[in-house]
Amino acid sequence: MTLDENRPEIHKFDTLLVANRGEIACRVMRTARRMGLKTVAIYSDADASARHVREADEAVRLGPAAARESYLNIEAVIDAAKRTGTGAIHPGYGFLSENGGFVKALEQAGITFVGPPASAIAAMGDKSAAKARMANAGVPLVPGYHGDDQDDALLRAESDKIGYPVMLKASAGGGGKGMRVVESGEGFKAALDGCRRESKAAFGDDRMLIEKYLVQPRHVEVQVFCDRHGNGVYLFERDCSVQRRHQKVIEEAPAPGMTAELRSAMGDAAVRAAQEIGYVGAGTVEFLLDADGSFYFMEMNTRLQVEHPVTEMITGQDLVEWQLRVAMGEKLPCTQDELTITGHSFEARIYAEDPDQDFLPATGLLTRFALDLEGAGLSADQVRLDSGVESGDVVSMHYDPMLAKLIVHGADRDAALATLNRALAALDVQGVVTNRAFLQRLANHPGFKNVELDTRFIERNEAALFAPRSYSTEAYASAALIGLNQLAQECESDSPWDRHDGFRLNAPHTIRIALSDPGFSQGPAQASDNDEAVVIVEGKRESGESLWNLTIGDKTLTASLQPLTGDAVAVTLNGHRRRLQARRDGHIVVMAEPSGETRLFWRRIDAIDHGHHETESTLTAPMNGTVVALLVASGAAVEKGMPLMVMEAMKMEHTMTAPADGSVDAFHFQAGDTVSQGDVLLDFAPSE
Numbered sequence: 001m002t003l004d005e006n007r008p009e010i011h012k013f014d015t016l017l018v019a020n021r022g023e024i025a026c027r028v029m030r031t032a033r034r035m036g037l038k039t040v041a042i043y044s045d046a047d048a049s050a051r052h053v054r055e056a057d058e059a060v061r062l063g064p065a066a067a068r069e070s071y072l073n074i075e076a077v078i079d080a081a082k083r084t085g086t087g088a089i090h091p092g093y094g095f096l097s098e099n100g101g102f103v104k105a106l107e108q109a110g111i112t113f114v115g116p117p118a119s120a121i122a123a124m125g126d127k128s129a130a131k132a133r134m135a136n137a138g139v140p141l142v143p144g145y146h147g148d149d150q151d152d153a154l155l156r157a158e159s160d161k162i163g164y165p166v167m168l169k170a171s172a173g174g175g176g177k178g179m180r181v182v183e184s185g186e187g188f189k190a191a192l193d194g195c196r197r198e199s200k201a202a203f204g205d206d207r208m209l210i211e212k213y214l215v216q217p218r219h220v221e222v223q224v225f226c227d228r229h230g231n232g233v234y235l236f237e238r239d240c241s242v243q244r245r246h247q248k249v250i251e252e253a254p255a256p257g258m259t260a261e262l263r264s265a266m267g268d269a270a271v272r273a274a275q276e277i278g279y280v281g282a283g284t285v286e287f288l289l290d291a292d293g294s295f296y297f298m299e300m301n302t303r304l305q306v307e308h309p310v311t312e313m314i315t316g317q318d319l320v321e322w323q324l325r326v327a328m329g330e331k332l333p334c335t336q337d338e339l340t341i342t343g344h345s346f347e348a349r350i351y352a353e354d355p356d357q358d359f360l361p362a363t364g365l366l367t368r369f370a371l372d373l374e375g376a377g378l379s380a381d382q383v384r385l386d387s388g389v390e391s392g393d394v395v396s397m398h399y400d401p402m403l404a405k406l407i408v409h410g411a412d413r414d415a416a417l418a419t420l421n422r423a424l425a426a427l428d429v430q431g432v433v434t435n436r437a438f439l440q441r442l443a444n445h446p447g448f449k450n451v452e453l454d455t456r457f458i459e460r461n462e463a464a465l466f467a468p469r470s471y472s473t474e475a476y477a478s479a480a481l482i483g484l485n486q487l488a489q490e491c492e493s494d495s496p497w498d499r500h501d502g503f504r505l506n507a508p509h510t511i512r513i514a515l516s517d518p519g520f521s522q523g524p525a526q527a528s529d530n531d532e533a534v535v536i537v538e539g540k541r542e543s544g545e546s547l548w549n550l551t552i553g554d555k556t557l558t559a560s561l562q563p564l565t566g567d568a569v570a571v572t573l574n575g576h577r578r579r580l581q582a583r584r585d586g587h588i589v590v591m592a593e594p595s596g597e598t599r600l601f602w603r604r605i606d607a608i609d610h611g612h613h614e615t616e617s618t619l620t621a622p623m624n625g626t627v628v629a630l631l632v633a634s635g636a637a638v639e640k641g642m643p644l645m646v647m648e649a650m651k652m653e654h655t656m657t658a659p660a661d662g663s664v665d666a667f668h669f670q671a672g673d674t675v676s677q678g679d680v681l682l683d684f685a686p687s688e
């Protein structure tokens, strides 16, 4: 280690390049602009018109979409900095943020790295070496072994000494790879071999360390900050216990249940950890907090973290501004005594992914991404949306699927949690599946409210956190009405009376609607009878307001629906009025309220008495496509199963057949017309 690495030269800068994309790039540039700096973005071909590029003063293309050819290409990033006269680079998180080689390359190029010296990154890069240094600095470690001797028998003896369960971890590890829990001595050898193989493959290094496995720990991390003048402070802690596969989902600050003593003990240990390795800038020291109040060093993240906003919310400080000031050679803006905690904050990470399909990442056109604070009765000082996207953006498959972070603040934990639930419901996301409903179930979970937190919270509560197969009568009733209302609106905005579907808006009428969980393929073929609810709707429309009687099983409800502004509607069921955000996404009705989001597959099944079975209508378009041919004349009598109309979609033809004996009253489209999924193609009248 040379002195230069520890104390890089200070270069003044008035231009900042953000070597990242998405929400963090937007967030860093926001502060930089406020501080009067010129901002430079970099982008890959997939991001040519991304939000961070639109917001930057200047932007430079790096290369193709693949990260290693763009955001991870050190040479290209430095070249972009030179082309734009950039004095400093902020790495955000991920990509090059903890890459010592990048930091050294910037040093050589005379560009300031907004972050720690390369030597501090290296010191925390290897878990075993880091633990040895932390022990040196008097930072508590999980009982365990992190020595150089890797002899099988010795490792086994150390594990026996620690006591089972133990956790084997790759010294060179990260991202949850090369980690295994060993329950007993018998399983030790097999786990060791497996872990070594995994570690060798992932990191080219198979050294192992062993730790006591804590059964119900919380993940509590401390935000630290150091300047180049020897000052170090902690900005309190965050609880990030709610994780799925070691990935954080909802974070909060402060950690519930902290005492003043524990807070300062953890804070002091964290600052000692940072100073031991000559740290400069923003860093996070992660601890496991055991049920008995013992805490143990886990690792240090040598960068700004995704969840830093909750710390900003409770301290009133802008951590990016602190980073930039430290990088300019200034002293820390505050001393430890000047820092205080006000209220409570949560952050929920909004991902383009489907939690009910094993968190499969989702892509596509984000037709809408907006947060209607006013409509939800929330104010801007309670809610902050750090977003990398806007309505109309495309979510690609090339990068991390995190779209945005929703951050809230309240006077205390309960108030902040109530605000989080409101804000999640008010978020209007369309076009791409997100984890919003999952976040709502988490934030509404009684165990979460009661602070029953540990790193296995999601695992323990799986049944309650993933989509249920059936819903309340009220949910089915609301969904039935919302679907009908949309149909009525579409009808009115078109030429009203001649084109439609037997849903006579101004006459009493009976309609049957089947509702089911959208399930995996989002198609009716997947729904079995058990998963389906049938709502029989009878009603009429009077001067703008629709009044209905709904029958679901043996229950009958009187109902009305009133459109409010935007997507908001008020549904009144037996005199109980509820306000919710509602829309139709193809065949799916999506309803969001503070207690959660519900998605239901909606379709009309106008009943035809055919023996004792109800025959389903298949007369709506099953997908977007084109009408190829009408096969019978309007008014013609047909038999059940007779082909009526041919549609083409995705280069395949689909034939619509008669659902029963009867006649076609009217076709609503002609050959060559384009139809959308869910459009009613024809009116069908079954014979008596």
Ligand code: ADP
Residues within 6 Å of the ligand: 142, 167, 169, 173, 174, 175, 176, 177, 179, 211, 212, 213, 214, 215, 217, 219, 246, 288, 298, 299, 455
């Ligand atoms: P990585 O660097 O691969 O992310 P970490 O060492 O940070 O691995 O551990 C990741 C997660 O694994 C922690 O947040 C915690 O949930 C769990 N974990 C790690 N060590 C232990 C331990 N000794 N006992 C219990 N859980 C642990």
